[in-house]
Amino acid sequence: MKAPSLVRQHTVWLVAAFLAMELLALALFVGLAMRPLAQRAADDLAGLMVLSAQTWAELPPTTRPAFEVALSEQHSLRVTPEAMPEGVDEWHPPFFYLLEAALERRLGHAHHLVRAPGDGGEPWYWAQVSTGTQPLKVGLPAERINSQPLLAVGVALLLGLAVAVALGWVVGAPGAHACGAAVASGSPHRRG
Numbered sequence: 001m002k003a004p005s006l007v008r009q010h011t012v013w014l015v016a017a018f019l020a021m022e023l024l025a026l027a028l029f030v031g032l033a034m035r036p037l038a039q040r041a042a043d044d045l046a047g048l049m050v051l052s053a054q055t056w057a058e059l060p061p062t063t064r065p066a067f068e069v070a071l072s073e074q075h076s077l078r079v080t081p082e083a084m085p086e087g088v089d090e091w092h093p094p095f096f097y098l099l100e101a102a103l104e105r106r107l108g109h110a111h112h113l114v115r116a117p118g119d120g121g122e123p124w125y126w127a128q129v130s131t132g133t134q135p136l137k138v139g140l141p142a143e144r145i146n147s148q149p150l151l152a153v154g155v156a157l158l159l160g161l162a163v164a165v166a167l168g169w170v171v172g173a174p175g176a177h178a179c180g181a182a183v184a185s186g187s188p189h190r191r192g
Helices: 006-058 064-075 094-107 149-185
Strands: 078-080 114-117 123-130 135-141
Touching (some): 006 064, 006 078, 006 135, 006 149
Antiparallel strands (some): 078 135, 114 123, 123 135
């Protein structure tokens, strides 16, 4: 079995170095940019959900329907006094775990979001918010949070792999040509 050439070894090391740099950059971007932004967005949404429930509870019953319509149109949220179904600890998209943590900080107790079908069959996530007078159910459609960070990370890794391989070959190509020229110049067929 023939040992890999020096040029091939260097190309593999270059690809590995480019991949390591890509993974480091991706980890820094996720840790220093994406996660803090998502946590802030989840905290803002949790605040809006709690404030909406408190506002709904303080409104006279005659004005609640108008508030519900405005809340639905402007923020895609619903508030209802209906009973909350039992929560099941199931898998949610990553943002909803951040929302659960933000609701826990605001409400003072752990609470799992409950996934249930909406009026049109689309999935909704519901949280129970205590307002002092009665517990209210506040929900938002799953499509409101339509981000797919795992898909984005996967695509970034695949594109990074392609770029790393391409750069490895581009940077390694002059070495391969030099190696080929050196072998050719030392060939016995060249001697005259």
